Amino acid sequence: MNFWQVCLEAFRAMSMNRLRAGLTMLGIIIGVGAVVLMLAIGESVREDINRRIDTMGSNVMVILPGSSTSNGVRAGRGAAQTLTLSDSAALAQLPVFSNVAPIVQQPFQVANGANNWNATVYGVGPEYFEIKDWTTDKGSLFGDVEMRSVSRVAVVGSTVAANLFGESDPIGQTIRIRSRPFEIIGVLATKGSDLGGGDQDDAIFIPLSTARQQLIRSWTPGSIQYILAQAASAEQVQEAVYDSTELLRTRHRIREEQEDDFTVRDLASIAEAAQGIATALTLLLGAIGSISLLVGGIGIMNIMLVSVTERTREIGIRMALGAKRRDVLLQFLTEAIVICVCGGAIGVLLAYLGSVAISKLSPMEVGISTSGIIIAFSFSALIGIFFGFYPARRAAGLKPVEALRYE
Amino acid sequence: MPSANRAPFSKVAEKNARGPLIALTDIRKSYFNGDLETPVLHGVNVTIKHGEFVAIMGQSGSGKSTLMNILGCLDTPTKGSYILNGREVEKLSDNELAQVRNETIGFVFQGFNLLKRMPLVDNVALPLLYAGVSMAEARKRAALKLAQTGLGDFLKRLPNQISGGQQQRVAISRALVCEPALILADEPTGNLDTTTSVEIMNLFTRLNEEQGMSILIVTHEPDVAKYAKRLVRLKDGYVTYDGPVADAHL
Numbered sequence: 001m002n003f004w005q006v007c008l009e010a011f012r013a014m015s016m017n018r019l020r021a022g023l024t025m026l027g028i029i030i031g032v033g034a035v036v037l038m039l040a041i042g043e044s045v046r047e048d049i050n051r052r053i054d055t056m057g058s059n060v061m062v063i064l065p066g067s068s069t070s071n072g073v074r075a076g077r078g079a080a081q082t083l084t085l086s087d088s089a090a091l092a093q094l095p096v097f098s099n100v101a102p103i104v105q106q107p108f109q110v111a112n113g114a115n116n117w118n119a120t121v122y123g124v125g126p127e128y129f130e131i132k133d134w135t136t137d138k139g140s141l142f143g144d145v146e147m148r149s150v151s152r153v154a155v156v157g158s159t160v161a162a163n164l165f166g167e168s169d170p171i172g173q174t175i176r177i178r179s180r181p182f183e184i185i186g187v188l189a190t191k192g193s194d195l196g197g198g199d200q201d202d203a204i205f206i207p208l209s210t211a212r213q214q215l216i217r218s219w220t221p222g223s224i225q226y227i228l229a230q231a232a233s234a235e236q237v238q239e240a241v242y243d244s245t246e247l248l249r250t251r252h253r254i255r256e257e258q259e260d261d262f263t264v265r266d267l268a269s270i271a272e273a274a275q276g277i278a279t280a281l282t283l284l285l286g287a288i289g290s291i292s293l294l295v296g297g298i299g300i301m302n303i304m305l306v307s308v309t310e311r312t313r314e315i316g317i318r319m320a321l322g323a324k325r326r327d328v329l330l331q332f333l334t335e336a337i338v339i340c341v342c343g344g345a346i347g348v349l350l351a352y353l354g355s356v357a358i359s360k361l362s363p364m365e366v367g368i369s370t371s372g373i374i375i376a377f378s379f380s381a382l383i384g385i386f387f388g389f390y391p392a393r394r395a396a397g398l399k400p401v402e403a404l405r406y407e
Numbered sequence: 408m409p410s411a412n413r414a415p416f417s418k419v420a421e422k423n424a425r426g427p428l429i430a431l432t433d434i435r436k437s438y439f440n441g442d443l444e445t446p447v448l449h450g451v452n453v454t455i456k457h458g459e460f461v462a463i464m465g466q467s468g469s470g471k472s473t474l475m476n477i478l479g480c481l482d483t484p485t486k487g488s489y490i491l492n493g494r495e496v497e498k499l500s501d502n503e504l505a506q507v508r509n510e511t512i513g514f515v516f517q518g519f520n521l522l523k524r525m526p527l528v529d530n531v532a533l534p535l536l537y538a539g540v541s542m543a544e545a546r547k548r549a550a551l552k553l554a555q556t557g558l559g560d561f562l563k564r565l566p567n568q569i570s571g572g573q574q575q576r577v578a579i580s581r582a583l584v585c586e587p588a589l590i591l592a593d594e595p596t597g598n599l600d601t602t603t604s605v606e607i608m609n610l611f612t613r614l615n616e617e618q619g620m621s622i623l624i625v626t627h628e629p630d631v632a633k634y635a636k637r638l639v640r641l642k643d644g645y646v647t648y649d650g651p652v653a654d655a656h657l
Contacts, residue, residue: 004542005542008542012524012525013524015524016524093518219609235471265457313520317520318533318537319505320481320520321508321537321581322505322506322509322537322538323505323537324500324502324537325501325502325505327537400479400508404481404520
């Protein structure tokens with residue numbers, strides 16, 4: 001018997017007992033559907049997290065000032081203003097860093113005529129945008145020229161633009177920050193929330209020089225609030241953490257036994273942790289789906305065993321007519337595989353419909369991946385082979401005389 | 408012998424020159440239930456030539472079903488030698504036995520044993536598929552065989568849509584489709600009324616006389632055994648008579 005004859009026989013056997021075949025298939029449909037959909041959801045969560053991580057910039061670390069101690073009372077982290085522009089410049093000299101951006105920030109009320117909004121104003125250099133890999137939707141970023149000339153220019157996030165200007169084009173318009181006019185030269189591309197849930201688009205960026213001289217004054221000369229630094233490559237992140245710590249300890253004249261008065265925090269490790277969570281979530285969801293597929297497979301085995309018993313006489317007749325054990329084995333195995341593959345196909349279809357529904361009804365974009373479909377499909381065929389084999393072998397192992405006598 | 412027999416008769420003689428169709432030597436069969444041995448056949452010796460029409464008769468419990476299973480290569484004897492068409496059956500593997508059943512033997516059963524969900528043409532084509540013939544070719548040959556037994560109009564019907572006599576004719580077509588050396592019929596009229604039984608037995612007789620087909624019928628009915636040329640009577644696992652039907656007191 002060739003492949004098509006065996007398949008025809010399998011379809012015939014299934015059509016004999018449509019309800020039973022349908023119910024058995026349902027187990028596989030649900031199993032495959034669950035695996036494909038769960039993997040797709042896990043994957044979309046992972047992609048979402050990756051997108052957020054990308055907006056942090058790659059190989060980035062943040063250097064924060066440490067706590068200050070005055071008269072034995074320790075203030076919180078960042079209370080001290082120990083980091084300076086010259087620290088930042090010294091860090092920029094280290095070969096492990098490709099970019100170093102000193103930053104000051106403070107929330108302000110900003111106004112466009114009668115319209116006002118509260119947003120955080122960041123004083124940054126052009127390196128900041130390079131580290132974050134941010135671009136503008138409209139207009140342009142500021143560069144070294146604006147830094148040197150202490151220009152009153154601003155690049156705003158899309159949330160700020162929407163709240164101050166609504167539908168109208170903010171480029172070229174003027175906003176007032178603490179009564180000082182700033183010309184908007186760019187609107188950043190929307191980035192959404194960061195990993196902590198904060199809105200990254202609710203921000204205004206102005207040149208660091210302008211911010212330090214005109215908005216965010218400090219009583220320590222040259223002080224900045226924190227530094228964002230980017231290592232030249234992922235492999236150099238650890239080295240960069242070590243080198244910057246050593247450099248700052250030397251510059252701050254910290255003795256061997258003293259604590260650091262700053263903190264170097266590697267954002268890549270946070271990103272890694274988040275990615276780890278996403279992977280674990282995908283695995284967990286996949287495992288849940290797999291369990292239902294396993295249950296479906298057991299259903300197949302159960303029904304195939306019943307079917308073998310019911311059709312013992314048929315098996316005997318076939319053997320009398322010249323069916324070899326291999327023919328009988330293949331017949332029942334094919335039946336199990338046909339049920340699984342048909343169930344798999346319907347399951348994939350249902351998972352696709354489910355993903356469309358989820359994408360429509362929730363903010364999540366769930367897309368079924370080709371690899372997910374291939375995995376689920378071959379997995380369901382494997383389930384058919386695995387759970388169909390034992391009943392099929394039992395059928396093939398029957399003795400012709402006994403099978404033929406079976407009532 | 409009528410003149411119509413001559414052509415197949417020469418072919419049969421040619422085959423017989425190479426050896427008998429069936430040679431059973433001291434066939435013994437016992438069933439075991441734990442240590443308890445229940446002998447069913449006590450050394451059967453029977454030789455059947457090509458072209459013979461033999462009836463094996465016996466009451467239930469005489470061992471005729473067991474003998475029939477051994478002859479049909481469905482079961483193996485506990486002891487003894489069985490040579491079928493020149494092959495030593497006890498030396499064959501499972502696969503070779505399946506092949507012998509497929510190529511050499513055509514089975515006809517009491518309960519017809521057609522596959523319920525298959526159209527008649529596919530039922531008849533099934534042994535050809537197991538012989539490796541393509542689906543299209545198998546159906547063509549099956550349709551031809553059905554036409555020869557007068558069922559050419561029922562190819563697409565299912566077994567439960569025709570009468571018992573017609574079903575048995577389908578089963579006979581199926582037995583013939585692989586051109587076997589032997590038709591092995593187990594109570595072929597057991598489920599049929601008298602008129603239909605006569606039809607079926609006449610069909611066997613024609614096959615034997617016109618085509619030289621070797622036929623072996625297992626039955627307990629004297630009326631059926633009468634159609635055969637030779638009778639082998641079994642009692643309690645022993646052969647008690649082996650000779651022409653005409654000389655047996657039925």
